[in-house]
Amino acid sequence: MITRAFGLGAVLAGALALAGCDGMMPGGDTAAELDIPEVEAGDLSVETMKDITRTLSSDEFDGRMPGTEGEAKTVAVLTERFAAAGLQPGNGDSWVQEVPLVEITSKNQAPLTITNGETDLVYDFGSEWVGVTYREDARTQLANSEMVFVGYGINAPERGWNDYEGVDVKGKTVVILVNDPDYETEGLEGTFNGRAMTFYGRWTYKYEEAARQGAAAALIVHDTEPASYGWNVVESSWTGPQAYPQRGDNAPPMTMVNGWVQKDVAREILAAAGQDLDTLTAAAKTEKFEAVELGMTASTSFENDMRSFTSQNVIGILPGSERPDEYVLHTAHWDHLGRCTAAPDGDDICNGAVDNATGTAALVALAEAHAKAGAPKRSLVFLAVTAEESGLLGAYYYASNPVFPLDQTVGGINMDAFLIAGPAKDVTVVGPGKSQLDAFLEAALVADGRVATPNPNPEAGYYYRSDHFAFAKQGVPMLYLDGGEDLIEGGREAGQAVSADYRENRYHGPKDEFDESWDWSGVMADLQLFYRIGRMMAESTSWPSWNEGDEFRATRDESCASADTGC
Incomplete structure (x- = not known):
């Protein structure tokens, strides 16, 4: 093994190209000061x-x-x-770390029925909609839950954005668009990082926020391009046993039903409510968007088989x-x-x-x-x-x-x-x-004669x-x-x-x-x-940090400030 310091000329140039406007990537060291040893293959x-x-x-x-x-x-x-x-x-x-989980397997799923009191729209489980519960209940029954279209379902005060402002969704079913408002932007500039998805665009966030708002159910509108996968992925992933962390006494709130609907299904539901999906989608891309009460109700039910079990992480150390x-x-x-x-x-x-x-x-x-x-x-x-x-x-x-x-x-x-x-x-x-690890990557790329391409x-x-x-x-x-x-x-x-x-x-x-x-x-x-x-990180003396302004920087800074050892 060669342990001399790596020449950072080409390395730093490449790392800064990846970092964009973040420049010197401050942290424990600037990028130019990082100790990046050269290592053999x-x-x-x-x-x-x-x-x-x-x-x-x-x-x-x-x-x-x-x-x-x-x-x-x-x-x-x-x-x-x-x-x-x-x-x-x-x-x-x-060799293992035990991970306590609960598995919920739904069965006897009823169709999703949408009504305005006069006309019923009925959608089959699997092919047109899917839904699960995160609650440990033997039976899930959503009955005549009022529906509200909440755009992208985002509440981000630091970005001046709240799709739930002015609307009470407690006990209601929220209909949510996938991804975040500016995903169609060509570049990476915008309220939600332009074309690059933020965490606000992930389905996990959308269900969590719906639960915080008190919603009984959350239905995400599937669209292949912004989801980046087809309905077949949704169907295969959401129709079998679902594992979740076991909930403690002070667990965060949960919706009753979390699910997805096909885009054409959403279009039909909104049309029955006198609304147009494309028009609402365009409105939801602006910070002036206001949630829309649909005047429709949603109903469905299913039974749940539950088992608690312990899974395992496997850990080895050199x-x-x-x-x-x-x-x-x-x-x-x-x-x-x-x-x-x-x-x-x-x-x-x-x-x-x-x-x-x-x-x-x-x-x-x-x-x-x-x-x-x-x-x-x-x-x-x-x-x-x-x-x-x-x-x-x-x-x-x-x-x-x-x-x-x-x-x-x-x-x-x-x-x-x-x-x-x-x-x-x-x-x-x-x-x-996002972080100074880009410089370590660039050093490895130089050693192997390859280049980095952003996602x-x-x-x-x-x-x-x-x-x-x-x-x-x-x-x-x-x-x-x-x-x-x-x-x-x-x-x-x-x-x-x-x-x-x-x-x-x-x-x-x-x-x-x-x-x-x-x-x-x-x-x-x-x-x-x-x-x-x-190997470079393991031989180095540096503690790489997140770039200034990155969403995870403050957490690392706080962790390092309180540490007696380590970073």
């Missing part, structure tokens, strides 16, 4: 990647649903492979040689959807080969490579989290109950779905310009859709990368075609399966970047 095993991906995505694991035999088999594989890689148990003498109480985090989720909506051939196992058996395999492959290279100065933590598909639950649980203090966690990298597309000239950065679909809000977000909310700088789309063979057109094919035909469906003919060269090149970035 890691000895990464493609056979490990193949073997673990093949194993975890086999039918034997039944889709790796938390709380099933598939989980037990997955945890057994990971603990065995972490140990064989040279890691130590990450939670004292244990202790640091000099500063073992400073930690660099690697995360990936091991879970998937279990059984889901069947494909035409009857296959109903969502195997989750790409999403995320590949990322889980990457944890093991990285652990092997770092152990072979010898322990770096800081400790490396490898965290395979549960219940990502249910809402980042395992990551949120760890971030709220950290085994290793977050103010002693330097930063981290998250791996979620290595798309099999062949080698690329670039790597896609999800959420560029081509910022409106999809991918930075808020994987496990790193749970840590970012707690102030820990996290880097999230996707594979590049500028393929060596075929360029961007070929890369975009691969991404579109996966998203439309395999993502969250039964055909996300392992293929022996896959070309792993692009995956291994991306994995080499993760190795270098993790």
Whole structure:
């Protein structure tokens, strides 16, 4: 290993390009002062990647649903492979952290019935609407709940925006648009960051805010472009067992029903109320928007089977040689959807080969490579989290109950779905310009002769859709990368075609399966970047921060200010 300081000329130029107007990225150090050691390439095993991906995505694991035999088999594989890689148990003498969850499986779903007292509109569950409850009730019954269109369902006083202003939605059903108001903007400037989705655009936020407002139900209007996935994804994800954190005595409020409706369904409902979806959507994009009482009521019901269970995060650690109480985090989720909506051939196992058996395999492959290279100065933590598909639950649980203090966690990298597309000239950065980790990424890119491309679909809000977000909310700088789309063979057109094919035909469906003919060269090149970035952070003396003005900066500053050790 080479430990001399990395020349930051080209590195800093690239990092500042990613950071945009943030410039010097202040924190413990300015970007020019960051200690970014040069490191040698890691000895990464493609056979490990193949073997673990093949194993975890086999039918034997039944889709790796938390709380099933598939989980037990997955945890057994990971603990065995972490140990064989040279890691130590990450939670004292244990390889796991227990995560208490409750699983709710709805059945006997009634149609969604919308009425104005004279005309009934009836919509079938699954094909036209989906809905679940977060409450632990044996039966859910929404009866004649008045409906209100609340635009994008956002209450953001710091941005001068409140879609709920002047309207009382207590006990009512709110109809909400997906994404946030300026997602159609060409650039990244605007009240809600232009085309780049903010957390206000995520369905998780919209349901949480509806509950805070006292709504009985929240129905999001599905639209493929701003949602960034088709109805098939909604249907497969929302019609089977749903896992949630077990609620304590002082749990936040919950709506009775959270769900989605097809866009054409929403259009028909609004037309019956004398309104036009396109007109209301245009109005909702302005800060002068006022919620609209629809003069319609919504009714539905379903029964719920419940079980409480404990799922598991799997944790391994390679202790640091000099500063073992400073930690660099690697995360990936091991879970998937279990059984889901069947494909035409009857296959109903969502195997989750790409999403995320590949990322889980990457944890093991990285652990092997770092152990072979010898322990770096800081400790490396490898965290395979549960219940990502249910809402980042395992990551949120760890971030709220950290085994290793977050103010002693330097930063981290998250791996979620290595798309099999062949080698690329670039790597896609999800959420560029957010933190000083961009400089570490740029150093790794320079070493490997590649370039960074900002996320081509910022409106999809991918930075808020994987496990790193749970840590970012707690102030820990996290880097999230996707594979590049500028393929060596075929360029961007070929890369975009691969991404579109996966998203439309395999993502969250039964055909996300392992293929022996896959070309792993692009995956291994991306994995080499993760190795270098993790190794650089672990050998560095710097504590990278969020950029000035970033939404997570204040949380990190507060955490560091109160820490006796670490950042």
